[in-house]
Amino acid sequence: MDGRDGVGRESALAERFEAQRGHLQAVAYRMLGSLSEAEDAVQETWLRLERIDADEVANLAGWLTTVVSRVCLDMLRSRTARREELVGQQLPPDAGSGSGAQSDPEQEAVLADSVGRALLVVLDALGPAERIAFVLHDMFAVPFDEIAPIVDRTPATAKKLASRARQRIRGIPAVSGAQLARNRDVVEAFLAASRAGDLNAVVAVLAPDVVRRADAAALPAGRALEVRGAQNVAKEIVVFGRNARFAEPALVDGAVGIVVAPQGRLLLVLAITVDGDRISEYELIADPARLAGLELAVLGER
8 A cells, every 4th residue: 555545544534533522522521520631531532543444434423422431431430449549548639630731721611611610510429330321411412322332231221320310410409499599699699799809799698697617628727617797707708709710509418509619620618508688607618528428419500
């Protein structure tokens, strides 16, 4: 075979792959919640494509989606195994952030916002097979008969995996729909005021005798674990406001609260109590054991 023909064929294959790169990265990011890991998964997919005769692949887009999904599943399983090995130990700051090159923080922030930080946090709590099944079916409309061999299940079982994931993602509110909507309005107003650094607007949504509590992991050394009074609590918003851009309302144990998730990874939860149209109490939770015990879910569309 003429070497130029081989070069031309490789170039054509690369062009076909690049046409699918955006889709593959979108799939991988939702499966892994990490831009650097998603890029690693897409690169591994390209390497696997190079090892086969692509001319024999009838549906290249479908083949690539299947392969990147299998790569992501292996990465999720490896991540889960690492976490289990570290039970009872202090997790390093970059645990689970991927071993590839550092990703662009601004690009990562845009991706996290586009997908939804609360959704990424809840997806991260799912089992690997549940996450794969939900992402492929509910976010990319892949049929269950195509998902089944990826997760090594029957189509019926793959459907059950996605259903269980969907239930966990939606959660179960502890109050009526009307009350949930009112509480959500208050929490969103609090979050908007925090992002803007508008102390007067923060005070307006706090009860005069509001209490802010925190576990030790949520605050720098020396900070009070409990603060009382709207003015005193509002003064802290200047500090919290630095993280408010990474925050999003979510269901926290059935009530409207806030998750703070830089790069889509859970850092902090605000468990909030709303009385009437004011916040009467909230707690900052960052201790890993306490975070793991929370039931987190996504607030649906209005």
